[in-house]
Amino acid sequence: MQDFDNFFSAKSIAIVGVSRDSRKVGHVIFRNFVDTNYDGNVYPVNISGEEILGKKTHKSILDIKEKLDLVIIAVPAAAVFGVIEQCHKKKVSHVVMVTAGFKEEGQFELDRKLEKLLAKYKIKVIGPNCLGTFDAYSKLDSLFLPRYRLQRPKEGGISFVCQSGAVGSSVLDLATDEGYGFSKFVSYGNAMNVDEADLIEYLGKDEKTKVICLYVEGVKDGKKFMRVASEVSKKKPIIAIKGGKTAEGGKAAMSHTGAMAGSAEVYSGVFKQTGVIETNSLEEMFETAKMLEKLQKPKGSRVLVITNGGGYGILSTDAIIKNGLQMAQLSKDSIKFAKTNLPRVQPHNPIDLLGDANTEGYRNAIQMALADNNVDIILAIVLYQTPLVTTDVVDVIIEARDMKKKPLVIVSAGGEFTDVLSRSVEDNNVPAYTFPENAVRAIKHFVDYYGK
Amino acid sequence: MQDFDNFFSAKSIAIVGVSRDSRKVGHVIFRNFVDTNYDGNVYPVNISGEEILGKKTHKSILDIKEKLDLVIIAVPAAAVFGVIEQCHKKKVSHVVMVTAGFKEEGQFELDRKLEKLLAKYKIKVIGPNCLGTFDAYSKLDSLFLPRYRLQRPKEGGISFVCQSGAVGSSVLDLATDEGYGFSKFVSYGNAMNVDEADLIEYLGKDEKTKVICLYVEGVKDGKKFMRVASEVSKKKPIIAIKGGKTAEGGKAAMSHTGAMAGSAEVYSGVFKQTGVIETNSLEEMFETAKMLEKLQKPKGSRVLVITNGGGYGILSTDAIIKNGLQMAQLSKDSIKFAKTNLPRVQPHNPIDLLGDANTEGYRNAIQMALADNNVDIILAIVLYQTPLVTTDVVDVIIEARDMKKKPLVIVSAGGEFTDVLSRSVEDNNVPAYTFPENAVRAIKHFVDYYGK
Numbered sequence: 001m002q003d004f005d006n007f008f009s010a011k012s013i014a015i016v017g018v019s020r021d022s023r024k025v026g027h028v029i030f031r032n033f034v035d036t037n038y039d040g041n042v043y044p045v046n047i048s049g050e051e052i053l054g055k056k057t058h059k060s061i062l063d064i065k066e067k068l069d070l071v072i073i074a075v076p077a078a079a080v081f082g083v084i085e086q087c088h089k090k091k092v093s094h095v096v097m098v099t100a101g102f103k104e105e106g107q108f109e110l111d112r113k114l115e116k117l118l119a120k121y122k123i124k125v126i127g128p129n130c131l132g133t134f135d136a137y138s139k140l141d142s143l144f145l146p147r148y149r150l151q152r153p154k155e156g157g158i159s160f161v162c163q164s165g166a167v168g169s170s171v172l173d174l175a176t177d178e179g180y181g182f183s184k185f186v187s188y189g190n191a192m193n194v195d196e197a198d199l200i201e202y203l204g205k206d207e208k209t210k211v212i213c214l215y216v217e218g219v220k221d222g223k224k225f226m227r228v229a230s231e232v233s234k235k236k237p238i239i240a241i242k243g244g245k246t247a248e249g250g251k252a253a254m255s256h257t258g259a260m261a262g263s264a265e266v267y268s269g270v271f272k273q274t275g276v277i278e279t280n281s282l283e284e285m286f287e288t289a290k291m292l293e294k295l296q297k298p299k300g301s302r303v304l305v306i307t308n309g310g311g312y313g314i315l316s317t318d319a320i321i322k323n324g325l326q327m328a329q330l331s332k333d334s335i336k337f338a339k340t341n342l343p344r345v346q347p348h349n350p351i352d353l354l355g356d357a358n359t360e361g362y363r364n365a366i367q368m369a370l371a372d373n374n375v376d377i378i379l380a381i382v383l384y385q386t387p388l389v390t391t392d393v394v395d396v397i398i399e400a401r402d403m404k405k406k407p408l409v410i411v412s413a414g415g416e417f418t419d420v421l422s423r424s425v426e427d428n429n430v431p432a433y434t435f436p437e438n439a440v441r442a443i444k445h446f447v448d449y450y451g452k
Numbered sequence: 453m454q455d456f457d458n459f460f461s462a463k464s465i466a467i468v469g470v471s472r473d474s475r476k477v478g479h480v481i482f483r484n485f486v487d488t489n490y491d492g493n494v495y496p497v498n499i500s501g502e503e504i505l506g507k508k509t510h511k512s513i514l515d516i517k518e519k520l521d522l523v524i525i526a527v528p529a530a531a532v533f534g535v536i537e538q539c540h541k542k543k544v545s546h547v548v549m550v551t552a553g554f555k556e557e558g559q560f561e562l563d564r565k566l567e568k569l570l571a572k573y574k575i576k577v578i579g580p581n582c583l584g585t586f587d588a589y590s591k592l593d594s595l596f597l598p599r600y601r602l603q604r605p606k607e608g609g610i611s612f613v614c615q616s617g618a619v620g621s622s623v624l625d626l627a628t629d630e631g632y633g634f635s636k637f638v639s640y641g642n643a644m645n646v647d648e649a650d651l652i653e654y655l656g657k658d659e660k661t662k663v664i665c666l667y668v669e670g671v672k673d674g675k676k677f678m679r680v681a682s683e684v685s686k687k688k689p690i691i692a693i694k695g696g697k698t699a700e701g702g703k704a705a706m707s708h709t710g711a712m713a714g715s716a717e718v719y720s721g722v723f724k725q726t727g728v729i730e731t732n733s734l735e736e737m738f739e740t741a742k743m744l745e746k747l748q749k750p751k752g753s754r755v756l757v758i759t760n761g762g763g764y765g766i767l768s769t770d771a772i773i774k775n776g777l778q779m780a781q782l783s784k785d786s787i788k789f790a791k792t793n794l795p796r797v798q799p800h801n802p803i804d805l806l807g808d809a810n811t812e813g814y815r816n817a818i819q820m821a822l823a824d825n826n827v828d829i830i831l832a833i834v835l836y837q838t839p840l841v842t843t844d845v846v847d848v849i850i851e852a853r854d855m856k857k858k859p860l861v862i863v864s865a866g867g868e869f870t871d872v873l874s875r876s877v878e879d880n881n882v883p884a885y886t887f888p889e890n891a892v893r894a895i896k897h898f899v900d901y902y903g904k
Binding site: 023028100145146148149150151162163164165166167168169170171173174176177215217241243244245246247248249252253280281282283307308309310311312313314315317318320321322327350352355383384385386387388412413414415416417418419434435437438 | 475480552597598600601602603614615616617618619620621622623625626628629667669693695696697698699700701704705732733734735759760761762763764765766767769770772773774779802804807835836837838839840864865866867868869870871886887889890
């Protein structure tokens with residue numbers, strides 16, 4: 001078990017290769033630390049020693065007096081070796097190397113040379129050819145993409161380990177926009193001496209991480225991955241998507257990160273055996289992650305659907321059955337309760353509160369479901385377009401969540417008005433989805449994970 | 453072939469049952485006409501005859517002097533019959549009846565009585581128990597949901613025929629928010645004497661409608677549906693989703709609209725036989741619709757992928773193969789062109805322009821693809837997070853689209869910055885998607901429709 005804390009919360013950091021050109025990688029990284037007023041000492045290093053963003057720079061990390069927890073390297077490939085020698089002299093043990101130009105560009109000799117040097121000096125590297133790391137709690141942010149183009153997510157329980165910088169960054173940006181909360185993000189690039197298994201092992205021990213998401217093109221060490229994934233998936237869910245599952249996709253992966261893609265069946269088998277949840281798309285991965293992040297373990301797979309739109313009740317029912325889940329059968333007590341408190345509603349699943357459902361109707365139906373031992377999971381469709389659904393229905397949802405009796409999942413499709421209310425629901429730890437099919441797909445993974 | 457123009461662009465309209473209570477259905481409908489300054493004469497009718505929203509009301513439609521093209525009825529079920537008698541006297545032939553309380557609430561006798569009366573007077577009705585109609589061009593808007601909760605879409609080529617008011621309204625709201633353009637929307641409720649087949653036949657002749665979307669729980673007249681769908685699908689695509697495909701979902705459908713759901717296989721068979729594109733989710737339906745709305749017929753199913761994110765190239769390749777499409781093989785001319793004009797790029801599909809791709813790289817790659825006879829469809833992934841992709845790349849995309857040589861589809865995942873640029877792309881008739889898997893799923897339907 002390795003200690004990677006320095007990659008995510010180092011207190012003294014040097015950034016080597018910070019130019020004055022605001023579009024250059026080193027500059028962007030330094031600016032991120034300045035803009036977020038990072039709680040630590042950050043030293044820009046530039047061979048010219050000129051001032052950048054109003055801060056003094058050093059010509060070399062050897063000129064910095066303080067001990068360095070982390071060095072971020074953004075110089076060209078040829079200049080990397082000198083910096084590593086300096087890291088050794090400074091007793092630096094952790095490096096993030098965004099520099100490209102190694103094996104991914106056919107520079108195998110340079111690659112081996114660097115690997116040997118790092119082994120000799122016992123320096124752990126994220127990269128090379130990576131996007132870097134981000135920690136939503138410490139705010140350590142070595143991503144070299146400008147914040148106006150790539151938003152950074154708020155604090156939360158999802159950590160994302162991503163072999164592709166482009167997939168990682170764009171999904172991080174999108175997830176931020178949709179209100180997802182993250183703990184740690186790492187784009188590990190060529191995985192020279194820190195690979196996906198090392199990172200998963202570390203995140204398994206990270207208290208802030210509740211769910212681990214993984215985009216992988218090729219696993220570096222199969223046995224190690226299987227050992228680590230089996231252990232960690234018992235403690236917290238790992239959700240993976242494998243790029244290059246088809247023969248053609250595998251060929252593309254080989255020329256992308258030099259990864260030996262391996263057959264689809266082998267990977268699916270490994271994921272299954274190690275308790276890793278495999279998804280078929282990025283959308284499915286993150287929609288599943290937020291459910292696992294926000295909700296407690298369900299008792300079973302019996303779902304009760306509550307809706308103010310009959311069509312959605314039907315589509316949800318279809319999705320539940322197609323996914324091999326069960327439609328909950330209401331208990332006698334519930335039926336009795338419904339006859340008194342929901343007189344116009346037919347007391348069977350899906351419970352259609354009708355188009356003129358009001359907040360009181362939702363309150364009664366949800367309370368009934370929470371009390372019914374035949375119901376394991378509540379899927380409530382709430383369409384905010386009808387005037388009688390007042391915004392207090394959000395309070396009803398949050399109150400039900402606060403009781404923590406059962407997982408509660410919301411579906412609401414709509415425009416701006418709906419978005420505002422769905423975001424309120426999610427900010428209170430109730431996962432909300434736009435489409436019933438997507439919500440049920442996530443419920444299926446959720447139930448399977450805990451049903452193992 | 454029936455003339456339903458009055459349902460969508462009547463010039464003299466009475467709304468019966470407009471109360472002063474701003475939450476009541478009739479009031480909301482009248483307000484929509486006032487707020488949009490409808491280009492026609494709109495007469496609110498209220499038995500009390502009081503002034504509403506500063507407008508004089510009539511006590512009965514018989515007090516209105518002008519001939520009426522359309523009457524919108526929003527009075528309770530018991531009061532409907534009197535209004536229909538008046539419609540007959542006024543020689544009204546088209547009615548939108550939002551009133552509920554007929555067979556869907558077990559009132560079968562009332563239902564039959566109304567049906568007979570309408571037949572006797574040859575009055576065509578949308579409804580009862582429906583949400584109403586909306587036309588983005590004429591602005592005729594009989595939807596009884598307030599505009600602050602349910603946004604209305606801009607003009608475009610998609611028409612949506614929806615058996616469920618809740619599905620219709622929420623999806624309309626969502627689609628508006630995502631920038632979809634519509635021609636006509638109709639929630640037809642109980643389909644008393646105007647059913648889905650009649651509406652599809654009418655939309656088949658509507659010049660503004662390029663693609664017809666259909667949510668249906670049960671087809672009213674199977675033979676008629678098959679005849680109409682077969683004819684119309686030859687002229688323009690029909691995309692359908694069937695609610696209640698599982699046995700359990702079918703039961704729910706029966707208690708929702710009284711529809712005989714029929715088995716999944718029967719419906720899938722009918723859709724296939726009549727050339728209707730069947731989708732498995734609402735998301736898939738609209739993602740497919742916008743591609744069919746915006747793009748010209750492809751020559752074949754060979755897709756070229758261009759990307760500035762290697763991982764996305766791989767995921768796209770996987771999706772293309774899984775969906776039974778082909779990865780295009782570059783021609784010799786293209787390979788030669790690439791060696792000169794894209795020197796750092798490996799000339800094979802997917803074309804990875806690398807993380808530091810700039811606008812010029814996209815221009816060269818897209819021009820090469822447009823000229824290559826081995827390429828039928830271009831799927832360009834454009835990640836806007838990297839600083840070298842300047843916003844001019846949008847111009848490159850639009851220019852390529854303007855040449856109308858080949859279908860061009862864009863994938864861009866990200867937050868606000870990306871959203872703004874993706875919206876610009878779509879506003880210029882290039883369909884843009886967030887995830888490669890979703891884009892390829894739509895391409896599959898698109899190719900299949902034209903490949904019939």
